[in-house]
Amino acid sequence: MRMAFMGTPDFAVPALKALHAAGHEIVAVYSQPPRRAGRGKKLSPSPVQGMAEELGIEVRTPVSLKGEIEQADFAALDLDVAIVAAYGLILPQAILDAPKLGCLNIHGSLLPRWRGAAPVQRAILAGDTETGITIMQMEAGLDTGPMLLKAATPIDGKTAGELTEELAGTGAALMVQYLAAPSQYLAEAQDDALATYAKKIEKQEAHLDFSLPAEQVERQIRAFNPQPGAFFEYQGNRYRILEARVADAGGPSGSILDEYLRIGCGGGSIQPAVMQKAGKPAMDLKSFLNGTRIPTGTILQ
Numbered sequence: 001m002r003m004a005f006m007g008t009p010d011f012a013v014p015a016l017k018a019l020h021a022a023g024h025e026i027v028a029v030y031s032q033p034p035r036r037a038g039r040g041k042k043l044s045p046s047p048v049q050g051m052a053e054e055l056g057i058e059v060r061t062p063v064s065l066k067g068e069i070e071q072a073d074f075a076a077l078d079l080d081v082a083i084v085a086a087y088g089l090i091l092p093q094a095i096l097d098a099p100k101l102g103c104l105n106i107h108g109s110l111l112p113r114w115r116g117a118a119p120v121q122r123a124i125l126a127g128d129t130e131t132g133i134t135i136m137q138m139e140a141g142l143d144t145g146p147m148l149l150k151a152a153t154p155i156d157g158k159t160a161g162e163l164t165e166e167l168a169g170t171g172a173a174l175m176v177q178y179l180a181a182p183s184q185y186l187a188e189a190q191d192d193a194l195a196t197y198a199k200k201i202e203k204q205e206a207h208l209d210f211s212l213p214a215e216q217v218e219r220q221i222r223a224f225n226p227q228p229g230a231f232f233e234y235q236g237n238r239y240r241i242l243e244a245r246v247a248d249a250g251g252p253s254g255s256i257l258d259e260y261l262r263i264g265c266g267g268g269s270i271q272p273a274v275m276q277k278a279g280k281p282a283m284d285l286k287s288f289l290n291g292t293r294i295p296t297g298t299i300l301q
Contacts, residue, residue, distance in 0.1 A: 001080040001179060003099075005057075006030040007048045011168045012085035015106055016051055018172035019083060024179065026057050027077055032088050033061040065095050074098055083175060084138060096138055101182070103138040105145070106171035108164070109198065110134060110152060112190040115143035116198035120167065121160050123198075124223040127215070130154050131163065133171040135178050137187060144195075146187035149178050159225040159243075203228045210254035210300065214246045214268035221270075229276070232300040239292075242282055243274035256298045261285065263300065 002025045005016050020026055029052035034043040045053070052059045062070050071094045079099035084091070085106040096103050109119035111134040116122075123131040132152035139145040151170050155163065178185060206224040208217060208231060221244050224230040229240040232254075251257045251264030262271050275288040294300075 001025065001101075002027060002078065004028045004030060004074070004077055004079055004082045005048075005052070005085075006082060006087040006089075006091075006103075007085040008032040008046045008088045009086050010047045011108065011164055011171075012048050012087075012106075013051050014168045014172035015083065015085050015175055016048060016055075018176050019179075020055050020057075022176045022179070026055075027079070028058045028060055030060050030062070030087065033063060062089075065089055066092055071095060071098075081179070085171065091138065093140055096140070104148070104175070104178075105136050105138050105143070106175055107134045107136055107143055108167045108171070110150060111136060111143060111147055112192065112195040114196055114198040117200040119198040120164050121198070121201050121223040122196075124155060124158075124160060124163070125219055127219060128155055131167070133167055133174055135171075135174050144190060144192070146189055148182075148185050148187055149174050157222070159222045161226045201228065206230050208232050208241065208300075210263060211266045214250070214265040214270050217263075217265050217270050218244055218246050234294055234298065234300055238278040240276040240278075240282075241270075241272045241274070242276055244270045244272045247271045252299070254300045256294050256296050256300070258296055259289075261289065261294060 005019065005026050007016065008031050029048060031046045031049040034045045036042065037044045049059050049061065065071065071092065074095055075098045081101040082099045082103040084103055091103060109123060110132040114122050120131065130152050132150060134147050135149040136147050137145040151174055153166060153170065206228045208220055210217060221230040221241050225242050231238050231240045247262055247269045250268045253264055253266050255264040257264050257269060262269050273285055274282055275285060276282040277292065
């Protein structure tokens with residue numbers, strides 16, 4: 001098929017590669033404009049832009065698609081379909097209507113659960129046992145369009161990073177499968193009564209709340225790994241907990257319970273396994289404790 005691909009982060013890269021390998025004619029890739037990143041604050045292209053350039057595909061990085069010029073340029077591509085995966089821009093109706101088969105989205109949840117920007121993190125935080133990928137026909141509403149194909153996967157203690165990587169591969173395979181024979185799949189309307197909203201993650205949400213039960217604190221740690229990183233503060237420094245397990249014995253919420261940095265919660269406790277001090281590399285607990293001591297009885301902020 002003649003198509004445009006629209007995506008920005010690492011999540012979208014496997015789909016771009018898979019569609020290219022499947023022989024589809026990708027005439028343009030749309031991605032968010034390069035952002036300043038790193039110590040030198042140099043402009044860095046998105047992962048999708050980098051892959052598109054590697055594959056020799058034209059890249060377009062408009063700030064918005066609301067303008068008449070951008071919409072005319074898109075329509076002039078004469079597309080069969082546009083494939084969208086975590087693009088990050090709202091698609092106006094003129095864009096949605098331009099391709100013959102419309103715009104198809106690779107969404108990281110089992111719709112209608114977790115419509116919105118952060119479906120993977122919200123599924124982990126909520127304690128869901130499974131999530132998945134939904135291939136859907138896009139319409140004006142936020143992830144409200146008809147569902148075309150689904151695949152579920154257990155969450156099973158995975159971090160957001162691990163789950164996102166897994167879902168990216170699943171989404172790529174599912175989209176290739178769908179496009180090979182679109183007529184074989186019937187569109188299914190979403191039940192709006194079952195919808196939940198996966199709002200964008202705010203950095204302050206990653207500040208660990210030890211008044212919660214240990215199971216919820218552990219889910220915070222997994223949901224915010226790798227970004228923005230679940231953290232606590234001690235003596236003016238910020239410490240991320242990147243991996244932890246739930247321990248049975250409890251103690252005062254936020255209190256360091258022993259020399260192994262076990263932390264009391266609102267029910268039970270957590271035992272950190274991988275730590276990271278701000279500005280330092282991540283390390284296993286033993287290595288961390290060799291350089292940092294937080295006395296037993298300390299109440300963390």
